[in-house]
Amino acid sequence: MVKQTSTEINLSDVIAVLREHRRALILAPVILVLCAIIYLHLADPEYSVTLKVTPTASATSTLPAGISGLAGLTGLSIPNANETVDFELYLEGLQSRETSAAVTKDVDLMQKLFAEEWSEDDNAWVEPTGLLRSVSTIIKAVFGAPNRDWEPPNAESVNEFLDEELRIVRDRSGPVVTIMIEHSRPEIAQALLTVLHEAVDSALRQKELDRTSAYVAYLKDQLASVSVTEYRQSLHDILAEQEKRRMVASSNLPFAAEPFGQPTISVRPTSPRPVLTVFSSLLFGTLLGIIAALSLHQFGRRARKDV
Numbered sequence: 001m002v003k004q005t006s007t008e009i010n011l012s013d014v015i016a017v018l019r020e021h022r023r024a025l026i027l028a029p030v031i032l033v034l035c036a037i038i039y040l041h042l043a044d045p046e047y048s049v050t051l052k053v054t055p056t057a058s059a060t061s062t063l064p065a066g067i068s069g070l071a072g073l074t075g076l077s078i079p080n081a082n083e084t085v086d087f088e089l090y091l092e093g094l095q096s097r098e099t100s101a102a103v104t105k106d107v108d109l110m111q112k113l114f115a116e117e118w119s120e121d122d123n124a125w126v127e128p129t130g131l132l133r134s135v136s137t138i139i140k141a142v143f144g145a146p147n148r149d150w151e152p153p154n155a156e157s158v159n160e161f162l163d164e165e166l167r168i169v170r171d172r173s174g175p176v177v178t179i180m181i182e183h184s185r186p187e188i189a190q191a192l193l194t195v196l197h198e199a200v201d202s203a204l205r206q207k208e209l210d211r212t213s214a215y216v217a218y219l220k221d222q223l224a225s226v227s228v229t230e231y232r233q234s235l236h237d238i239l240a241e242q243e244k245r246r247m248v249a250s251s252n253l254p255f256a257a258e259p260f261g262q263p264t265i266s267v268r269p270t271s272p273r274p275v276l277t278v279f280s281s282l283l284f285g286t287l288l289g290i291i292a293a294l295s296l297h298q299f300g301r302r303a304r305k306d307v
Contacts, residue, residue, distance in 0.1 A: 014294075021293035028292055029285025036281035044184035045269030051179045051193045053257040055087035086204055086256040091168055091177065093200040100158035102199035109195060112188045113161070114153040125152035162196075176260075186265040193263040205255040212246035 018025055093099055104110055111118045119126045127150040151157075169178040179196075183189035219239040226232055249255060 017297040018290065018293050021296050024292040024296060025286075025289040028289030029282050032281040032285035032288070033278060036277050040272060040274055040277060043272050046182045046184050046271040047186040047189075047268075048266040048270040049181050049183060049186050049189035049193060049263050050266075051197060051263040052260040053090075053177055053179065053197070054175050054260070055085075056254050056256060056258045086208070089204055090200050090256040093203065094168065094179065094196055095159070095162045095166060096200075097155055097159055098203060099196060099199050100162065101155040102203070103158045103192070103195055104153075104155050106191075106195055109188070109191055110153055110158075112185070113192065114157065117153055166196075177257075182271055190263045190265060197257065197259060201255050201257060205249050208249040208255065209246060212242045212249065215242045216246065 114125075116128050117125055165181050165183070167180040169180060171177065179193060181189040181193060216239060219235055219242065223232060223235050223239070226235060
């Protein structure tokens with residue numbers, strides 16, 4: 001019974017403190033909600049740009065039964081779908097440095113992607129200036145964060161952008177994967193997703209061509225020196241499979257990933273979200289107001305004791 005009374009007294013004290021400092025309790029959420037509304041008016045709406053892809057037949061193909069084992073007899077190691085899946089390599093390659101370097105070759109896209117650092121008047125890259133840049137530099141200096149010298153946008157800049165903005169969402173019920181970017185200028189993200197897809201798919205295609213060409217050359221050399229009938233038949237089977245894979249890689253069809261058309265842009269902005277933004281600011285403002293009221297009460301008690 002004593003504990004219950006203590007709890008009731010403590011709760012009553014808290015309520016009394018909140019009533020005493022109700023101005024802080026009301027003012028904090030009001031200020032934060034007003035800031036949220038101002039932010040919603042000033043922020044550039046961002047749209048979601050998505051590209052849906054699925055593995056192609058070549059990305060999941062496997063060697064015929066028994067071929068891998070027979071290949072081992074000749075000392076030839078041939079990857080299959082259980083070891084290396086081209087589609088998985090495709091997804092990993094979307095955020096690789098090699099792909100970022102490929103994006104930098106599209107000069108027009110780079111100028112649009114890093115528009116704040118491109119000067120149309122000078123027709124050259126220029127170091128960005130302004131209040132946000134100065135504040136960022138000051139904050140880094142205060143917290144001891146490294147402040148690198150400015151460089152024109154390069155592969156590393158693209159890679160940092162992709163690490164922050166590119167999202168890969170897998171469909172648990174099927175093989176479809178959604179590649180997504182949110183951007184205030186959706187046409188730029190649309191062009192970027194197209195370039196990314198073509199760059200990764202082309203790179204994997206070229207690697208397959210190089211690999212199968214090397215296998216074919218090796219197998220032909222082996223056939224010239226092997227006389228055992230069983231081994232020759234095995235080598236012929238492996239050679240036929242590698243010729244087939246090289247033929248697939250030589251076509252103009254998608255190699256590792258099949259896109260469902262072009263990247264699509266959401267009809268409505270996906271960020272910022274007005275309801276979520278206002279509700280979050282109201283919730284955080286209320287919490288901040290409670291903390292402020294309790295802090296003011298505690299500060300007042302200490303001041304009275306000192307007197």
